[in-house]
Amino acid sequence: MANYRAGRINEELKKEISNIIRNDIKDPRVSGMVSVTDVTATKDLRYAKVMISIFGNENEKKETLEALKNSSGFIRREVGHRIKLRYTPELIIELDSSIEHGMHINSLIQKIKESDDASK
Template sequence: MAKHRAGRINEEFRREISSIIQSDLKDPRVGATMVSITNVNVTKDLRYAKVYVSIFGGDEEKKSTLDALKNSSGFIRREVGHRINLRYTPEIIFELDNSIEYGMHINELLAQMKVRKPNDNE
């Protein structure tokens, strides 16, 4: 039962934080790049929520956007507290998630291997 509740809370937080970043956050550093919330892990005591963010862009843009998200975590926490009715609103910790880029890199390597595939006759 607890696993189902934790999963629902994580998904609800992911949905609400994504909505807040897209529509309510006014920081120009965030609006310039594409930001995607890939995963949220809320602790069992609902004190902390680790939010994994995938940012599309260059290294400097990623750093700037991640800094902007970290600076606006208080605003995002307050908005999530208004939208989700829980006893505690967890402190939000943003972490950069490079899994999408890693997957694209692996696909590129596989495509290169397909092109370089030696003939079976050799």
């Protein structure tokens, strides 16, 4: 029963944080292609690890991640207003590079297929 509740809370946090980043943050350093890939809250709901995927070059990623870390207090306050929980978790924002890693693996597989077709 507790795992079911934790999953619902994580998904609700993910939805609201994504909405806040997309609509409410006015920092010009935040690029347009930011997505929240995962949110994992601790059992006592004191902390939540927010995994962010940013599309762009390395400089844009670094600036956007820094801007999001700086605005984590604002995001936490907005989450507290939108979701009724006893404690609003402190947000730990980290970069998630799994999408880029998957695209790299996919390109390697395509190269192998192309070289295999060329050798036939």
